[in-house]
Amino acid sequence: MGLRDELIGIAQAGREAARKLASAGTAIKDSALRAMADAILQKQKEIQAANDQDVSAARKAGTTGALLDRLTLNEKRVSEMARDLREIAELPDPVGEVEHEIVRPNGLRVGRMRVPLGVIGMVYEARPNVTADAAGLCLKSGNAVILRGGKEAVESNRAIGQIIIQAIQAAGLPPACVQVVETTERQVVRELLTLEGQLDAVIPRGGREFLNWVASTATVPVIRHGDGNCHVYIDASADLDMAEAIAFNAKVQRPGVCNAAETLLVHAEIAPLVLPKLLASLDEAKVEIRGCKHTREIYPVAKKATEEDWATEFLDLILAVRVVENLDEALAHIARYGSGHSEAIVTSDYFRAERFLREVDAASVLVNASTRFVDGGQFGLGAEIGISTQKLHARGPMGLRELTCTKFIVRGQGQIRT
Amino acid sequence: MGLRDELIGIAQAGREAARKLASAGTAIKDSALRAMADAILQKQKEIQAANDQDVSAARKAGTTGALLDRLTLNEKRVSEMARDLREIAELPDPVGEVEHEIVRPNGLRVGRMRVPLGVIGMVYEARPNVTADAAGLCLKSGNAVILRGGKEAVESNRAIGQIIIQAIQAAGLPPACVQVVETTERQVVRELLTLEGQLDAVIPRGGREFLNWVASTATVPVIRHGDGNCHVYIDASADLDMAEAIAFNAKVQRPGVCNAAETLLVHAEIAPLVLPKLLASLDEAKVEIRGCKHTREIYPVAKKATEEDWATEFLDLILAVRVVENLDEALAHIARYGSGHSEAIVTSDYFRAERFLREVDAASVLVNASTRFVDGGQFGLGAEIGISTQKLHARGPMGLRELTCTKFIVRGQGQIRT
Numbered sequence: 154m155g156l157r158d159e160l161i162g163i164a165q166a167g168r169e170a171a172r173k174l175a176s177a178g179t180a181i182k183d184s185a186l187r188a189m190a191d192a193i194l195q196k197q198k199e200i201q202a203a204n205d206q207d208v209s210a211a212r213k214a215g216t217t218g219a220l221l222d223r224l225t226l227n228e229k230r231v232s233e234m235a236r237d238l239r240e241i242a243e244l245p246d247p248v249g250e251v252e253h254e255i256v257r258p259n260g261l262r263v264g265r266m267r268v269p270l271g272v273i274g275m276v277y278e279a280r281p282n283v284t285a286d287a288a289g290l291c292l293k294s295g296n297a298v299i300l301r302g303g304k305e306a307v308e309s310n311r312a313i314g315q316i317i318i319q320a321i322q323a324a325g326l327p328p329a330c331v332q333v334v335e336t337t338e339r340q341v342v343r344e345l346l347t348l349e350g351q352l353d354a355v356i357p358r359g360g361r362e363f364l365n366w367v368a369s370t371a372t373v374p375v376i377r378h379g380d381g382n383c384h385v386y387i388d389a390s391a392d393l394d395m396a397e398a399i400a401f402n403a404k405v406q407r408p409g410v411c412n413a414a415e416t417l418l419v420h421a422e423i424a425p426l427v428l429p430k431l432l433a434s435l436d437e438a439k440v441e442i443r444g445c446k447h448t449r450e451i452y453p454v455a456k457k458a459t460e461e462d463w464a465t466e467f468l469d470l471i472l473a474v475r476v477v478e479n480l481d482e483a484l485a486h487i488a489r490y491g492s493g494h495s496e497a498i499v500t501s502d503y504f505r506a507e508r509f510l511r512e513v514d515a516a517s518v519l520v521n522a523s524t525r526f527v528d529g530g531q532f533g534l535g536a537e538i539g540i541s542t543q544k545l546h547a548r549g550p551m552g553l554r555e556l557t558c559t560k561f562i563v564r565g566q567g568q569i570r571t
Numbered sequence: 572m573g574l575r576d577e578l579i580g581i582a583q584a585g586r587e588a589a590r591k592l593a594s595a596g597t598a599i600k601d602s603a604l605r606a607m608a609d610a611i612l613q614k615q616k617e618i619q620a621a622n623d624q625d626v627s628a629a630r631k632a633g634t635t636g637a638l639l640d641r642l643t644l645n646e647k648r649v650s651e652m653a654r655d656l657r658e659i660a661e662l663p664d665p666v667g668e669v670e671h672e673i674v675r676p677n678g679l680r681v682g683r684m685r686v687p688l689g690v691i692g693m694v695y696e697a698r699p700n701v702t703a704d705a706a707g708l709c710l711k712s713g714n715a716v717i718l719r720g721g722k723e724a725v726e727s728n729r730a731i732g733q734i735i736i737q738a739i740q741a742a743g744l745p746p747a748c749v750q751v752v753e754t755t756e757r758q759v760v761r762e763l764l765t766l767e768g769q770l771d772a773v774i775p776r777g778g779r780e781f782l783n784w785v786a787s788t789a790t791v792p793v794i795r796h797g798d799g800n801c802h803v804y805i806d807a808s809a810d811l812d813m814a815e816a817i818a819f820n821a822k823v824q825r826p827g828v829c830n831a832a833e834t835l836l837v838h839a840e841i842a843p844l845v846l847p848k849l850l851a852s853l854d855e856a857k858v859e860i861r862g863c864k865h866t867r868e869i870y871p872v873a874k875k876a877t878e879e880d881w882a883t884e885f886l887d888l889i890l891a892v893r894v895v896e897n898l899d900e901a902l903a904h905i906a907r908y909g910s911g912h913s914e915a916i917v918t919s920d921y922f923r924a925e926r927f928l929r930e931v932d933a934a935s936v937l938v939n940a941s942t943r944f945v946d947g948g949q950f951g952l953g954a955e956i957g958i959s960t961q962k963l964h965a966r967g968p969m970g971l972r973e974l975t976c977t978k979f980i981v982r983g984q985g986q987i988r989t
Contacts, residue, residue: 176929249929255951261940263950266928270962349786353962368767369790374963395985402987510684510980511594511667522679522983531988532681532979533673544688544771544976545792546964558962561950562928565940567813569820570949 156336157344163332164351167272167297170329175269175295177326179246182293185324186242190235192320193285193313197231203312204281211279211305219409219468224279224305234285234313237536241289244535247554248295251562259568265559269295271353273556274345274373275538276301278359281309286536287356288317288331294556297330299352301345303359304337311335346371356551358539361466361492376551379516379542381411381494382466383524386483386509387427388500389420395521396423396499397431402523403497404472405438411540412495412527415466416473418483421447424476428452432474440470447476463490480505484512491515493542495527516542516549574754575762581750582769585690585715588747593687593713595744597664600711603742604660608653610738611703611731615649621730622699629697629723637827637886642697642723652703652731655954659707662953665972666713669980677986683977687713689771691974692763692791693956694719696777699727704954705774706735706749712974715748717770719763721777722755729753764789774969776957779884779910794969797934797960799829799912800884801942804901804927805845806918807838813939814841814917815849820941821915822890823856829958830913830945833884834891836901839865842894846870850892858888865894881908898923902930909933911960913945934960934967 174182193200204226211224247267254264273296275287284300291298302310314333322328334341346355349372357367358378367375385403387396403414419428424447432442432452442448443462444455455474462473463486477483487496497519498509506520517527527550529537534552541547547555592600611618622644629642665685672682691714693705702718709716720728732751740746752759764773767790775785776796785793803821805814821832837846842865850860850870860866861880862873873892880891881904895901905914915937916927924938935945945968947955952970959965965973 257949257951261944261949265967268932271932372787374961376963392985398985398987406988506982510982514686514689515978517979517981519981520983522981522986523988525988526679526981526983526986527979531675531679533675543792545794548976549683549979558966560933561935561945561967563935563937563940563944564924564928565938565944567810567816568940568944569816570824570941570943 156338156340160341160344160348161351163299163334164272164348166329167299167332168351170327171269171271171295171297173327174292174297174330175248181325182246183242185292185321185326186238186289188320188324189285189289189317190238192316193231193235193238196316197228200231200309200312200316201226203308206308207281207306216305217469220279220305222409224281226281226309230282234282237286237530238289240530241293241535241553244293244553246293247557252559260566261568262564264562266562267554267557267559270556270558272297272299272351274299274301274348274352274355276342276345276355276357276359276367278303279305281306281313283358284310284313284333285317287538290536290538290553290556292321292326292330294553296556299332299334299345301334301341307335307337343370346373349373356539376539376541376547376555377543378539379494380466380492381413381540382416382464382490382492383412383414383495384416384418384487384491384497385414385524386418386487386496386498387420387423388480388498388502388505389422390502390505391423391427391499392501393427396427397434399497399499399521399523400431401434401438403525404435404440405470406523406525408470409468411466412524413468414472414497414524416463416475416490418486419474419476420483421476421478424448425451428474435472438470440472443471443473445475448474466492480508484509487513494540495519495524497522497524516540574756574758578759578762578766579769581717581752582690582766584747585717585750586769588745589687589689589713589715591745592710592715592748593666599743600664601660603710603739603744604656604707606738606742607703607707607735608656610734611649611653611656614734615646618649618727618730618734619644621726624726625699625724634723635887638697638723640827642699644699644727648700652700655704655948656707658948659711659953659971662711662971664711665975670977678984679986680982682980684980685972685975685977688974688976690715690717690769692717692719692766692770692773694760694763694773694775694777694785696721697723699724699731701776702728702731702751703735705956708954708956708971708974710739710744710748712971714974717750717752717763719752719759725753725755761788764791767791774957794957794959794965794973795961796957797912798884798910799831799958800834800882800908800910801830801832801913802834802836802905802909802915803832803942804836804905804914804916805838805841806898806916806920806923807840808920808923809841809845809917810919811845814845815852817915817917817939817941818849819852819856821943822853822858823888824941824943826888827886829884830942831886832890832915832942834881834893834908836904837892837894838901839894839896842866843869846892853890856888858890861889861891863893866892884910898926902927905931905933912958913937913942915940915942934958
C-alpha cells in the first residue's frame with residue numbers, strides 16, 4: 154500500500170470518527186479532555202523520557218537556542234499541557250450554537266448554526282505541547298485531527314499521542330478522533346496537503362519558507378499560522394517606565410516565540426531619554442542590539458542594523474532598534490517590514506493610540522501592553538491552535554470557534570418564493 | 572507593458588483606493604451608493620443598449636436557455652440593480668465595529684474590530700447585475716474591487732462599470748475603488764489568481780470545472796461560490812399541498828440559478844399520494860422528469876434517471892426524482908450527490924425536522940421552505956456577492972460581513988507578561 158493510500162485510509166478513519174464526534178454531547182467530550190489531562194500527569198515520566206531522547210538528538214545535531222527551547226519539555230511545561238486541556242474542558246462548546254437568528258418579514262426564521270469543520274490536518278514543528286493542545290482543541294470543537302509534528306519531536310509526539318488516544322478511547326470516543334502520523338518522510342506533508350475532499354482544512358505551523366511552500370502546494374484549504382516580525386513603538390508621549398518595561402518584556406520574556414518583539418521603534422524626541430537605560434538593561438539580559446545611525450549616536454555600543462535586520466524574525470536575543478521622526482514614519486516602517494502578526498504602541502496620547510489601533514494592518518494591535526500577550530490563553534480563548542496572520546476565516550490567535558464553521562438553518566411554515 | 576504588469580498596476584491602484592476607502596466614513600460611502608443607483612436608473616437606456624448587443628451576440632453563438640436568461644437584462648432587472656444598491660446603503664456598515672470585547676483578569680481589554688479585507692478580485696460569468704452588486708457590496712464594506720466578468724457580458728459590464736465609477740468619483744471617493752478589466756483574454760484570469768500579495772481574496776463564480784481550475788491555479792486566497800445540486804425531500808409526514816407547492820417552486824420559479832432544486836426525493840409511503848399530481852403539474856410547466864424505477868411505476872411518462880442525473884446541476888427545466896425508503900436513505904443520497912449548497916425537507920415531524928437540520932452537511936438547510944430562498948437578499952444580508960459552499964471564512968450567502976475580517980485590538984495600562 155502506497156503512502157497516499159495509507160493517508161487516505163487515515164483521513165477516512167478520521168471522517169468516520171468526526172461523524173461520531175459531531176453527535177457526541179459536550180459532557181462526553183469534556184470527560185475525555187479531563188481524562189487526557191489526568192493521563193498526561195500520570196505518565197509525566199514517560200513523556201519526559203521521550204522528550205529527553207529528542208532533546209539530546211537535537212543537541213547532537215547542533216540545534217540553536219530558540220529551537221531547542223521550543224522542543225524542550227520540563228515538569229512545568231508538561232503540567233501546563235494538562236492544565237490547558239482542563240481549561241479547554243471548562244470552555245463553552247461552540248458546536249450547535251445558533252447565532253444571529255432573525256425572523257424575516259415572510260416568517261422564515263434564519264439562523265447560523267456552528268458546526269465542526271470535519272477533519273483537520275495539523276502540520277507543525279518542534280514544539281511538542283502543540284500535540285496535546287491541538288488534540289484538545291480539535292476534540293472539543295468536534296473535529297477529528299491528523300497530527301504531523303516535526304521530526305525533531307518525533308519521540309515526544311509519539312508518547313503524548315499514545316497517552317491521549319488511550320484516554321479518548323477509555324472515555325468512550327473513537328480513538329481515530331486523534332491520529333499521529335509517525336513517519337518522518339517529508340513526502341507525507343505534500344500528500345496531506347493535497348488530500349482535497351478528504352481533509353477540510355490544514356493548519357501548518359513553521360517558518361516563512363515552509364509556509365510559502367505550503368501555500369503553493371496545498372489544494373486543501375489552509376489556515377496559516379504566520380511568522381511574527383513584531384514591533385514595539387515608543388511614542389513621544391510614552392510613560393518612560395512603562396515603555397521600558399513593555400519593550401524589555403516583549404523582547405526578553407520568551408524570545409523564541411512568534412509574539413516576541415524583533416524591532417523597537419522610538420520617537421526621536423523621547424529616544425535620548427528612554428534608550429540609554431533600556432538598551433543597557435537589554436544588554437545586561439544578553440540581547441544583541443542592532444541600531445540605526447541615530448540609535449548608535451545615542452548608544453554607541455550597538456551594532457549597525459542592516460536592511461535585512463528590519464525584515465527578520467530573529468526568534469532569539471537580538472533586537473533591531475530604529476529612531477523615527479513621528480508616528481507616520483513608525484506606521485510606514487511597520488507596513489513595510491511587519492508580518493501582520495502583533496504590533497504595539499506605548500503612548501499617553503489618546504488620538505495616537507486610536508490611530509495606531511485603526512491604521513495598523515495586523516492580526517493583533519496593542520496599546521500599552523506587551524506583544525507577548527498575543528496568545529489564545531491570554532486572550533481568553535483557551536489554549537490556541539496557532540496564530541493566523543491571514544485575513545480569511547481566522548486572524549490572530551485561533552481557539553475553538555476558529556475550528557468551526559457555520560451553516561444557515563431556515564425554519565419555514567411552507568413558504569415559497571414569488 | 573505586459574499583461575501581468577498591467578494587472579499589478581490595477582491592483583496597486585486598488586490598494587491605494589482601498590486605503591482611502593477604509594478611512595472614509597459610512598455617510599460618504601452611502602451617498603456614493605445612492606449616486607450609483609440614481610445613475611443606473613438615469614442611464615437605463617445606455618445599459619439596455621449594451622446588453623442588447625451582448626444578448627444578440629450570445630443568441631448568434633447558440634447560447635442555451637439558462638445562460639441566456641442570466642445574461643439578459645430588462646427594465647425590471649435594471650431597476651432591481653438600483654434597488655439593491657439602495658438597500659446596501661441602508662444596511663449597517665460593519666467596518667470599525669468591535670465584537671466580543673472582554674476584559675481579562677489583568678485588566679486588558681481584548682476585542683475584535685471589523686476591517687475590510689483590502690483588494691478583492693471578482694471573476695464571474697454571464698450575469699451582468701453581478702457587476703453592480705459586487706461593486707456596491709465591496710464599496711460599502713470598504714474594499715476596492717477588480718471586476719472581471721464573462722466575455723458574453725462584456726458590453727453590459729463596460730456600460731454598468733463606467734456609470735458606477737463616474738458616480739463614485741462624483742461622490743468624492745477614488746474611482747479606483749471599482750475597476751473593470753475589459754480585455755476578454757482568458758490569461759487575465761490566471762494572472763489575477765496568482766497576484767499573491769497584491770489581492771487579498773478572489774471570489775470566483777462559474778461552473779464546477781471552472782471553480783476546480785481556479786482552486787488548483789490560485790495562490791491568492793479564494794472564496795468559492797459553489798454550484799448547487801440541491802434537493803427537496805418530501806417526508807412521509809409532509810402536508811401534501813405544502814410539499815407540492817415547495818417542490819414546484821424550487822424547480823420552476825427560476826430554474827437557471829444555483830438555488831433551484833435539481834433532484835426530488837420522496838418517501839415511499841407518500842410517493843403514490845404526492846407524485847401523480849405534482850409530476851403532472853411539473854410536466855405542464857415543461858419540466859422534463861427523470862425518475863427512478865419506483866417513480867416510473869407511479870408515473871410511467873417519466874424518463875429513466877441515470878447515475879449521472881443524480882450528480883448533475885441541470886440549471887434547466889429538468890428534474891430527477893427518486894423514491895426513498897426512509898429519512899436515512901434521503902440523507903445518504905444527499906451526502907453522496909449533493910454539492911453542499913441548499914437542501915430542504917418538507918415534514919410535519921418534529922424529530923425528523925431537527926435531525927435534517929443537524930445532520931445535513933450543507934451551507935443552507937431548510938425545513939418547510941423552498942430552496943429558492945437561499946439568497947443574500949432573502950436572508951436579510953442585502954444583495955449577495957455569491958453563495959459559498961466552502962467551509963472556511965464564509966459559508967452560504969455572502970453579504971457585507973463576509974467581505975470583512977477582524978483584527979484583535981488590545982487596550983492596556985502598561986501590562987507585561989510574567
